[in-house]
Amino acid sequence: MKITGIELRRIAMPLVAPFRTSFGTETRRDVLLLRVVTPDAEGWGECVAMSQPLYSSEYAEGAADVLRRFLIPALPARPGPYAVNEALRPVKGHRMAKAALETAVLDAHLRAAGQSFADFLGATRSRVAAGVSVGIMNSVPELLDAVAGYLDEGYVRIKLKIQPGWDLEPVRAVRERFGPELPLQVDANAAYTLADAPHLARLDEFGLLLIEQPLADDDMVQHARLAASISTPVCLDESIESADHAAAAISLGACSVVNIKPGRVGGYLEARRIHDLCRAHGVTVWCGGMLETGIGRAANVALAALPGFTLPGDTSGSRRYYSTDITPPFELEDGHLTVPTGPGIGVEPIPSLLDEVTVATEWIPL
Ligand SMILES: CC(=O)N[C@@H](Cc1ccc2ccccc2c1)C(=O)O
Numbered sequence: 001m002k003i004t005g006i007e008l009r010r011i012a013m014p015l016v017a018p019f020r021t022s023f024g025t026e027t028r029r030d031v032l033l034l035r036v037v038t039p040d041a042e043g044w045g046e047c048v049a050m051s052q053p054l055y056s057s058e059y060a061e062g063a064a065d066v067l068r069r070f071l072i073p074a075l076p077a078r079p080g081p082y083a084v085n086e087a088l089r090p091v092k093g094h095r096m097a098k099a100a101l102e103t104a105v106l107d108a109h110l111r112a113a114g115q116s117f118a119d120f121l122g123a124t125r126s127r128v129a130a131g132v133s134v135g136i137m138n139s140v141p142e143l144l145d146a147v148a149g150y151l152d153e154g155y156v157r158i159k160l161k162i163q164p165g166w167d168l169e170p171v172r173a174v175r176e177r178f179g180p181e182l183p184l185q186v187d188a189n190a191a192y193t194l195a196d197a198p199h200l201a202r203l204d205e206f207g208l209l210l211i212e213q214p215l216a217d218d219d220m221v222q223h224a225r226l227a228a229s230i231s232t233p234v235c236l237d238e239s240i241e242s243a244d245h246a247a248a249a250i251s252l253g254a255c256s257v258v259n260i261k262p263g264r265v266g267g268y269l270e271a272r273r274i275h276d277l278c279r280a281h282g283v284t285v286w287c288g289g290m291l292e293t294g295i296g297r298a299a300n301v302a303l304a305a306l307p308g309f310t311l312p313g314d315t316s317g318s319r320r321y322y323s324t325d326i327t328p329p330f331e332l333e334d335g336h337l338t339v340p341t342g343p344g345i346g347v348e349p350i351p352s353l354l355d356e357v358t359v360a361t362e363w364i365p366l
């Protein structure tokens with residue numbers, strides 16, 4: 001499939017409410033979208049990098065630059081879906097940029113072939129359970145109101161962002177208000193150190209599903225030490241950037257759960273490799289989120305329908321983040337999102353809505 005050219009598009013999406021984590025507060029999502037144009041079909045890919053390198057080292061402008069200078073020029077003229085990763089291998093890192101390019105090429109290929117992402121990846125379900133990530137709030141009452149609202153919407157799992165000074169009290173309050181049965185987990189985004197182990201062990205009384213990335217974003221050894229000293233299962237997010245990382249984490253005992261984010265690991269093919277590896281080792285996986293628009297959300301929902309994704313993911317409805325998504329919105333139905341069945345990712349941006357949020361476009365002919 002010959003690529004005619006690739007469009008880099010920057011869009012700015014206001015968030016319905018500020019989203020606060022241990023690394024900062026976001027009020028708007030600056031997204032880099034890729035559109036791969038071929039004679040047979042167009043494919044879309046969403047780069048999940050934030051506008052600033054706060055979650056990981058990548059950021060949207062940097063991703064656009066590495067795509068423009070190195071990744072797009074490295075593509076063969078007629079790249080098959082499995083050829084992209086190989087062609088980009090000489091470039092070190094930049095996994096979110098690589099993921100966006102691989103996904104857009106894959107989407108074009110699948111649309112031309114009339115095959116859905118879900119079918120291509122090996123999904124076994126037609127809908128996936130939706131969890132929700134709840135930010136750090138100004139007060140416990142405000143947090144409880146937000147959690148009540150999400151439960152009213154039907155979310156089947158609550159994840160609370162935590163950091164030193166906002167951890168035991170909010171978790172205890174949620175447990176006391178919503179009961180011991182509520183599927184509940186926490187995400188520290190690397191806010192703690194091993195010295196906090198005794199403090200983190202105090203979360204054990206709350207019966208959490210997991211504690212996500214409590215320690216440094218590039219660590220496995222200290223997470224293994226922590227995992228041996230607390231009973232709450234440790235889940236890694238930022239630390240796992242490839243199947244090799246997942247294998248190392250499992251062999252070190254650094255985690256018993258993995259949050260799989262296709263953008264973080266370089267694409268959906270690597271994400272499936274991590275799923276397969278974890279499944280072989282009895283390690284639970286779930287699909288994480290990076291506040292994707294409907295473009296990235298569609299592909300994530302297809303991935304989350306693979307058999308090893310046995311915990312609800314951060315595959316929330318569009319309205320969790322955006323009042324108006326650039327695609328037809330993903331809406332919760334009985335706490336689940338329906339897996340798109342159309343060719344490719346199965347959704348397209350609505351041109352008028354896309355234009356409204358577009359900040360810049362750049363056409364790169366091949
Ligand atoms: C849903 C969730 O908690 N996602 C990330 C953190 C995160 C938080 C805020 C973000 C803002 C802009 C772009 C990406 C972002 C990712 C996580 O699991 O660690």
Ligand SMILES: [Mg+2]
Nearest residue numbers: 187212213237
């Ligand atoms: Mg996380």
